[in-house]
Amino acid sequence: MTLPADAAQTAADAIRQRCDLAPEWAIVLGSGLGPLADEVKVRAEFAYEELPHFPRSTAVGHAGRLLLGELQGRRVAVMQGRFHLYEGWSPQQTALPIRVMHALGARSLAVTNAAGGLHPLMRVGDPMVIEDQINLMFRNPLVGPNDDTLGPRFPDMSRPFDPHYGETALEAARLGNFACHVGVYAGMLGPTYETRAEYRMLRGLGASAAGMSTVPEVIAARHLGMRVLGISTITNVCSPDALGETSGQEVVDAANSASGKLLAMVTAVIRSAG
Numbered sequence: 001m002t003l004p005a006d007a008a009q010t011a012a013d014a015i016r017q018r019c020d021l022a023p024e025w026a027i028v029l030g031s032g033l034g035p036l037a038d039e040v041k042v043r044a045e046f047a048y049e050e051l052p053h054f055p056r057s058t059a060v061g062h063a064g065r066l067l068l069g070e071l072q073g074r075r076v077a078v079m080q081g082r083f084h085l086y087e088g089w090s091p092q093q094t095a096l097p098i099r100v101m102h103a104l105g106a107r108s109l110a111v112t113n114a115a116g117g118l119h120p121l122m123r124v125g126d127p128m129v130i131e132d133q134i135n136l137m138f139r140n141p142l143v144g145p146n147d148d149t150l151g152p153r154f155p156d157m158s159r160p161f162d163p164h165y166g167e168t169a170l171e172a173a174r175l176g177n178f179a180c181h182v183g184v185y186a187g188m189l190g191p192t193y194e195t196r197a198e199y200r201m202l203r204g205l206g207a208s209a210a211g212m213s214t215v216p217e218v219i220a221a222r223h224l225g226m227r228v229l230g231i232s233t234i235t236n237v238c239s240p241d242a243l244g245e246t247s248g249q250e251v252v253d254a255a256n257s258a259s260g261k262l263l264a265m266v267t268a269v270i271r272s273a274g
C-alpha cells in the first residue's frame, strides 16, 4: 500500500517535472468559484487523470484540473474540482491534493464550498466566512500511519481557520457592500441532503451551515501547519419548519450566481497575505 505522504510526493514530483513554479497559495474551488480560474495567469495545467494517485473528479460542476500560475501577484496552485467522500473516495484521497500542493510549496490554503444555511438570517447567495467546523462525516484523513516529518500524530484543532484571513475576507465584503456571515460549517457525508429533523439537530449542535466537503481538506492542511481561509456560499436555506426541496442543480446555480462575491473575498485575502 502506498502511504498518503508518498503518494503526494510522487504526484508533486510529476508536476515539478513539467513546471517549477512553487505556489505560495493552494486554492480549492468548490461550487461557484469557477470564475477565479479565469483570473489566473496560467503557467501549467494538469488534468487529474495525468497525475499519479489522483482520483477522477465526478461531482457536478467540478472540472478536474490543477492549475499552476499567478493570481494577484502571488504564485498559486488551483484545484478546479475537489474529491468528496460521497463519490466513494477515501478520506486520504480527498486530502491528497492538499498534501500535493503543500509538497509543491504552498503554506496557505483557501477552500470554498456550497452549503445549506441553518441560521434564520441567511439568504441564498450570501457568503459565510467559516470560523470553525464540525466533523460529522465520522471519517478522518489522518487515520493510519503518521508521517512525523509532515505533522504530529495528534494535531491541535483549537483554531482550524486563520482569524486574520477571515477578518480580511469580511473587510472585502464590507467594502463590496454585501451581506456576509461568520459561522460554523458542519461536514456531512452526503450525498443525501438533510431531513428536517437533521437540520434541527445541526442547529442544536451549533452549526451555521451544512455541506459535504472541506472538513477532510482542512484537517490535512492543519496537520501540515497550513494557514486556512474557508468561505461557504449559502445555496439553500434550511429552515426545518418551512423546508422546500433541494437539488444538486439548484445548489450549483445558486453558487454560480454568487461567484463575484467569493472572488472579491478570496482575492482580497490572497493579495494581502503571502
Ligand SMILES: O=P(O)(O)O[C@@H]1C[C@H](O)[C@@H](CO)O1
Binding pocket: 029, 030, 031, 082, 084, 112, 113, 114, 115, 211, 212, 213, 214, 248, 251
Ligand atoms: O464541493 P462543494 O462542497 O462545493 O460541493 C457541493 C456542495 C455539496 O458538498 C455537494 C452537494 O450540493 O456539492
Ligand code: HPA
Binding pocket: 114, 115, 116, 117, 188, 193, 194, 210, 211, 212, 235, 236, 238, 246, 251
Ligand atoms: O443543505 C445542504 N446540506 C448538505 N450539503 C449541502 N450543500 C449545499 N447545500 C447543502
